[in-house]
Amino acid sequence: MFNDSESASDSDIEKRRGLSVRGIAEVANVVNIKKTFNRHLHFTLVKDRNVATPRDYYLSLAHTVWDHLCSRWIRTHQFYYQQDPKRVYYLSLEFYMGRTLTNTMANxxxxxxxxxxxYQLGLDLEDIEEIEDDAGLGNGGLGRLAACFLDSMATLGLAAYGYGIRYDYGIFQQKIADGWQVEEPDDWLRFGNPWEKARPEYLLPISFYGRVDVGPDGSKRWVDAQTVLAMPYDTPVPGFGNNNCNTLRLWTAKAPQSFNLHSFNSGEYISAVCDRNQAENISRVLYPNDNFFEGKELRLKQEYFLVAATLQDIIRRFRNSKSYNHCFDNFADKVAIQLNDTHPSLAIPELMRIFIDQEKLAWDAAWSICVATFAYTNHTILPEALERWPVQTLAKCLPRHLEIIYDINQRFLAYVSERYPGDMDRIRRMSLVEEDGCKRINMxxxxxxxxxxxxxxxxxxxDLIKKHVFKDFYELWPERFQNKTNGITPRRWLLLCNPGLSDLLSDKIGPAWITDLDQLRQLTDFQDNEHVLRELVKVKSQAKRKFADFVMREFKVKIDPSSMFDIQDRIIRTTQSANSPERLAALPTWPLRNIKAIIKLINSVAKVINNDPIVGNRLRVLFLENYRVSLAEKIFPAADLSEQISTAGTEASGTGNMKFMLNGALTIGTMDGANVEMCEEMGRENMFVFGMSVEEVEALSRSGYRPADHYASSPELRRCLDMIRDGVFSPPDNAGLFRDVFDSLVYHDRFMLLADYKDYIRAQDLAAETYLDQAKWSRMCLLNIAAAGKFSSDRTISEYAKDIWNVDPHGIKLPAPTSRL
Structure with a gap:
C-alpha cells in the first residue's frame, strides 16, 4: 500500500536526506506528487504495488512530471500567439537528447x-532514473549541441522550435565481443515514449520522384510524384526556473494508405505491405556516421523529408499568426531558420519552390525573402564530411529542386562575373555545380x-573557413561570416550530473550561476582558500568513488578511486604513476579512421596491461562500451584529466572539452577548436598544452611530412609502434592483425600524430607530476571551473539571437502559471 502521510517540512527533509535547494524556483507539494504518482499507477497503467515493475514506477513518475508540464506548454504557445514575436526554427537532422526525466524535473x-x-513511498529516484532509455537521435557533438541549444532557447525565453526526425532506431547500441565492436539496434521506442504527443491533425504530404511539367505560360509544376506522409510528434522543452516550455517537433514517415486494395484483392498482399514499409523506411534509422559523407538515396530522402514537412509547418503557423497580411512581404521579419550543418540545406530550394511554383512570387522577391530567412552553421572543414550530392541522384528524387539549384547557380555566377570580370577560375571555383568527374552539387x-x-x-x-573552405565567398561577402563559439547547458552538464559540485558552488557563490555561468568567476576569490580547496577535492573523490562502483557493477573491473582518471572520449584509463612506458602503446592510434580496428587494439592492449603482474597494479586501461549521454553524465564528474587531442585545424570546436572543464577536470590538448579559447579563459598555466599550431601544421604539410622520420628518430615511439607491428597485442593465430594500424601511422599518418608525439609525452609527464601535488592540482581545478562561464550555451544562443536571428536575446517573459488555463 502507498504511504499517503503528510510530507515533512523542507527543513526536516534537508536534515534527514542531506538535500539542499540549488536555486530551484519552486518546490512542488510532496503530498500532491505522491497522490498523482498513485493515480497514474492505478488508472494510467492499471497496476498496483503487488504487480508493478520498475518500469511501471518510471512511467508513473514520467506521467506525474508530465502533468506539471502541460499547463506551461499550452500557456507558452497561447502567449506566443498573443504576442506574435519573431519565431526561431532550428533545423537539425540530429537531436541527441539523452534522458528526459531528470532534466525536466530540474527545470x-x-x-x-x-x-x-x-522516499516516503519506499522507492529510490536514482533507480527509477536508470530505467529510461536515452533518446539517442544523434551521433555525437552535432546532435548534443542541438539539445543544449534547445535548453538554452527555452531558458532564455525565445520563441523557438526544434525540428528533426523521429528515428525508430537511434545511434546503435555498441557491444564489445572478444575486443571487437558489435553493433546492435537501438530500439529506444520499444516500451513507448511518455515524453511525446502525437499530432495526427498536422499530417503532411511529402513528394518524391516524378517529373517537372511546364505550362503554356512557362510556369512549372512538380507532377506524378510519389507521396509519403509526415506525422509530427511533439516533445516539450521546458526552460529552467521560468514558465516557458518550447517544442521539439520530430517527424516520422507514414505510408499514404494502409495497403493497396487492388493489390490485396489480386492476391499481392505481401507486395502491398512491402510498399508501405518502403515508404516508412525514411524515418526508420539514424545514419551512424556524422563525419563522412555517403551519397545514399535514403539519406537524401531523409534530408528532404525533414525540410519539406518543416517548411509546410512553418508556413501554416505564419499564415495563422496575427501579423499575416495575405502576402509574404514580412515573412523574414517573423521567421528565422537556422540550418544546423548542410543536412537541412534542401530547405533553400524547397522554400523557393513553394514561393515560385505555389505562391507565384517573382524570383527576385522570393530569393530576397529566402536569404533574409536562412542562416547556416558550418561544423567541419574536413573534405570527406562536406555534402556533395550527385546530380543524377537529385534528378531522380527531386527533379524540380535540381532545376531550382541550377537557376540559383546561374544567377549567382552571373553576379560573380559582374564583380570579378574575366576571372573564369574564380567562377569555376565558386560554382555550386562541381564538374570534375561525377557532376555534384556542393551543398x-x-x-x-x-x-x-x-x-x-x-x-x-x-577563421579557417574564411581562409580556406569559403575563401572566395568571404572575399565576396565578408559581412555574412561570423563566429559563434559553441557552448553547453550548465543545467544538464553540472547541476544534474554533478550535484556534489553544484551544492559546493551554490554554497560559495550562490545559485545564480545556473542561468548565468559567468558568476563562476567569483570562485577565483577562493583559489588560496585551503578549506574550499579541500572541499573541492572531497567532492571529486566522492564522484570518483561513485564512478568506480559503477564500473565494477557494470563492467566487473576494479579501479582505484585514488588514482588519476585520465579520459579520452570513449576511453578511460586510471593510473597512479606516469612512469610506465607500456601505457604509451595505445595512445598514438586512437584518432585513426579505422575505428573498429582501433577499438580492438585498445581492448587488446588493456588485456595485456591489466593482466601484467607488475604494470597492472599501476596502470589500468578500460574501454567503456556504448558511450551515450547517460554514461557521459557519470564520466564527467569523475574525470581528473581530459584528453582533447586533434591535429590543429581539424576540430571545429568540441563540447566534451567544455563539459570536462566545467566539472573540474584539467585539460591536456592541442591548440585546436574551442581548446584555444578555453586556454585563454583559464590561462595557459592551468592547461597542459602540447602539439603544433595551425601555422606549424600548414608549414609541415607544405614542406612534406614524413612520419617515418619521427618513427626512426624516437626510440620510445619506435618501441611502442613495433609492439603493435610485431603482434605483442595480437592473438597468437593472427600476429599481423594490427599491421595496417602500424602502416597507416608510419607511412601515411594523415593527421601528423607522430609529429606531435614527443610533445604529448612531455605534457603527460607534466600532468602526472602536477597530480602528485594535490594542492596545486586542486587550485588548477578551481580556476578551470571559474573560467568556464564563456562556454555556456546560454551565451552562444544570446549571440545567435542578437547577431543572426534579430530577436531579443533576453526573450519574452511569460506570466506565472495559474491553476486554470
Missing part, C-alpha cells in the same frame, strides 16, 4: 519534492549563397 523545480515523495556552397549569415563554431574554426 521545473521538482527534483527535491519528487525525491522526498519517492555547403548552396547554404552560403542562400543564407544571410554563415558561422563557424569556434574562433579558430571560423
Amino acid at each position: 521545473l523545480g521538482l527534483t527535491q519534492a519528487v525525491e522526498e515523495a519517492l 555547403a556552397y548552396l547554404c552560403v549563397v542562400g543564407s544571410h549569415a554563415v558561422n563557424g563554431v569556434a574562433r579558430i574554426h571560423s
Whole structure:
C-alpha cells in the first residue's frame, strides 16, 4: 500500500536526506506528487504495488512530471500567439537528447519534492532514473549541441522550435565481443515514449520522384510524384526556473494508405505491405556516421523529408499568426531558420519552390525573402564530411529542386562575373555545380549563397573557413561570416550530473550561476582558500568513488578511486604513476579512421596491461562500451584529466572539452577548436598544452611530412609502434592483425600524430607530476571551473539571437502559471 502521510517540512527533509535547494524556483507539494504518482499507477497503467515493475514506477513518475508540464506548454504557445514575436526554427537532422526525466524535473523545480515523495513511498529516484532509455537521435557533438541549444532557447525565453526526425532506431547500441565492436539496434521506442504527443491533425504530404511539367505560360509544376506522409510528434522543452516550455517537433514517415486494395484483392498482399514499409523506411534509422559523407538515396530522402514537412509547418503557423497580411512581404521579419550543418540545406530550394511554383512570387522577391530567412552553421572543414550530392541522384528524387539549384547557380555566377570580370577560375571555383568527374552539387556552397549569415563554431574554426573552405565567398561577402563559439547547458552538464559540485558552488557563490555561468568567476576569490580547496577535492573523490562502483557493477573491473582518471572520449584509463612506458602503446592510434580496428587494439592492449603482474597494479586501461549521454553524465564528474587531442585545424570546436572543464577536470590538448579559447579563459598555466599550431601544421604539410622520420628518430615511439607491428597485442593465430594500424601511422599518418608525439609525452609527464601535488592540482581545478562561464550555451544562443536571428536575446517573459488555463 502507498504511504499517503503528510510530507515533512523542507527543513526536516534537508536534515534527514542531506538535500539542499540549488536555486530551484519552486518546490512542488510532496503530498500532491505522491497522490498523482498513485493515480497514474492505478488508472494510467492499471497496476498496483503487488504487480508493478520498475518500469511501471518510471512511467508513473514520467506521467506525474508530465502533468506539471502541460499547463506551461499550452500557456507558452497561447502567449506566443498573443504576442506574435519573431519565431526561431532550428533545423537539425540530429537531436541527441539523452534522458528526459531528470532534466525536466530540474527545470521545473521538482527534483527535491519528487525525491522526498519517492522516499516516503519506499522507492529510490536514482533507480527509477536508470530505467529510461536515452533518446539517442544523434551521433555525437552535432546532435548534443542541438539539445543544449534547445535548453538554452527555452531558458532564455525565445520563441523557438526544434525540428528533426523521429528515428525508430537511434545511434546503435555498441557491444564489445572478444575486443571487437558489435553493433546492435537501438530500439529506444520499444516500451513507448511518455515524453511525446502525437499530432495526427498536422499530417503532411511529402513528394518524391516524378517529373517537372511546364505550362503554356512557362510556369512549372512538380507532377506524378510519389507521396509519403509526415506525422509530427511533439516533445516539450521546458526552460529552467521560468514558465516557458518550447517544442521539439520530430517527424516520422507514414505510408499514404494502409495497403493497396487492388493489390490485396489480386492476391499481392505481401507486395502491398512491402510498399508501405518502403515508404516508412525514411524515418526508420539514424545514419551512424556524422563525419563522412555517403551519397545514399535514403539519406537524401531523409534530408528532404525533414525540410519539406518543416517548411509546410512553418508556413501554416505564419499564415495563422496575427501579423499575416495575405502576402509574404514580412515573412523574414517573423521567421528565422537556422540550418544546423548542410543536412537541412534542401530547405533553400524547397522554400523557393513553394514561393515560385505555389505562391507565384517573382524570383527576385522570393530569393530576397529566402536569404533574409536562412542562416547556416558550418561544423567541419574536413573534405570527406562536406555534402556533395550527385546530380543524377537529385534528378531522380527531386527533379524540380535540381532545376531550382541550377537557376540559383546561374544567377549567382552571373553576379560573380559582374564583380570579378574575366576571372573564369574564380567562377569555376565558386560554382555550386562541381564538374570534375561525377557532376555534384556542393551543398555547403548552396547554404552560403542562400543564407544571410554563415558561422563557424569556434574562433579558430571560423577563421579557417574564411581562409580556406569559403575563401572566395568571404572575399565576396565578408559581412555574412561570423563566429559563434559553441557552448553547453550548465543545467544538464553540472547541476544534474554533478550535484556534489553544484551544492559546493551554490554554497560559495550562490545559485545564480545556473542561468548565468559567468558568476563562476567569483570562485577565483577562493583559489588560496585551503578549506574550499579541500572541499573541492572531497567532492571529486566522492564522484570518483561513485564512478568506480559503477564500473565494477557494470563492467566487473576494479579501479582505484585514488588514482588519476585520465579520459579520452570513449576511453578511460586510471593510473597512479606516469612512469610506465607500456601505457604509451595505445595512445598514438586512437584518432585513426579505422575505428573498429582501433577499438580492438585498445581492448587488446588493456588485456595485456591489466593482466601484467607488475604494470597492472599501476596502470589500468578500460574501454567503456556504448558511450551515450547517460554514461557521459557519470564520466564527467569523475574525470581528473581530459584528453582533447586533434591535429590543429581539424576540430571545429568540441563540447566534451567544455563539459570536462566545467566539472573540474584539467585539460591536456592541442591548440585546436574551442581548446584555444578555453586556454585563454583559464590561462595557459592551468592547461597542459602540447602539439603544433595551425601555422606549424600548414608549414609541415607544405614542406612534406614524413612520419617515418619521427618513427626512426624516437626510440620510445619506435618501441611502442613495433609492439603493435610485431603482434605483442595480437592473438597468437593472427600476429599481423594490427599491421595496417602500424602502416597507416608510419607511412601515411594523415593527421601528423607522430609529429606531435614527443610533445604529448612531455605534457603527460607534466600532468602526472602536477597530480602528485594535490594542492596545486586542486587550485588548477578551481580556476578551470571559474573560467568556464564563456562556454555556456546560454551565451552562444544570446549571440545567435542578437547577431543572426534579430530577436531579443533576453526573450519574452511569460506570466506565472495559474491553476486554470
